Amino acid sequence: MTDRLSASFYTRDTVQVARELIGKRLVRLDGKRRIAGVITETEAYRGEDDLACHCRSGQTPRTVIMYGPPGKAYVYFVYGMHWLLNIVTEKDGYPGAVLIRAIHPEEGLDLIAKRRNGKPQKQWVDGPAKLCQALGIDGGFNGVDTCSNDAHVFVETGIEIPSALIQKTPRIGLEKVPEPWRSKPWRFALTDPNLILRESKE
C-alpha cells in the first residue's frame, strides 16, 4: 500500500492545492534510496489571465504540460542554468501548477549533501532550484505522472499544519509582473520549519 497523493488531490483550485501541499512529503526515489522531506514553501500559478504564469501566452511547447491532466510534474529551465519543479493542477484542459520552493529534508540526507557539494545544511534546499539540484531533478522529469506507482518523484501524505503556522505572501521573483498579479497572496510558507524538526525527532 502507498499513501501517495492521487490525481483527485490535484484536480482542484491551484491556490487551495498549494496551501494543502504544505506539510506533505516530497519523495524522490534515487535508485533504491529515498530522498524525502516535508514541503515548507509553495506557490500557485493558474490560468492564462495570471500574468505571472507561463501560460499567459497561451499553450506553447513549453507550457503544454500545464494544460494537461493534473498530477504530472512540470519541470522547466530558467536563467540559463536552473531547473524548477512544479506539479500540475486543475482539470485537464485548464492550465495550473504549484511550484515547490522548499522542503525540510528528513531522508537521504547524505545524498542531498553530496549533490549540494559541501554547502551548509541551511542552504541545501531553501530555494526551488537548489531543491531540484539536491534531489537530482531535471528536464527528464518533465511530464512524469507523479500519481503513477512507478514515478520516481511524488508526494505522500504528511503532517497536518495549522493555518496559524502558514504565512501567505506575494509570490517571489515577479518584480516586472503587473498588478494585481504581482501581489496576489499565492505563496505559502511554514513560518518556522523548526516546529517540524521537533515533531519528527519525537
Place this chain on the structure above:
DNA sequence: AGCACGATTAACT
C-alpha cells in the same frame, strides 16, 4: 548582513 551582478540557454516577441 545586505546588495549588486554575472552565469548561460531556451522560449517567446
Place this chain on the structure above:
DNA sequence: GTTAATCGTGCTC
C-alpha cells in the same frame, strides 16, 4: 533581441 517563477560570489557598510 530580450527576458526569465534563481543562485552564488564578491563587495561594501
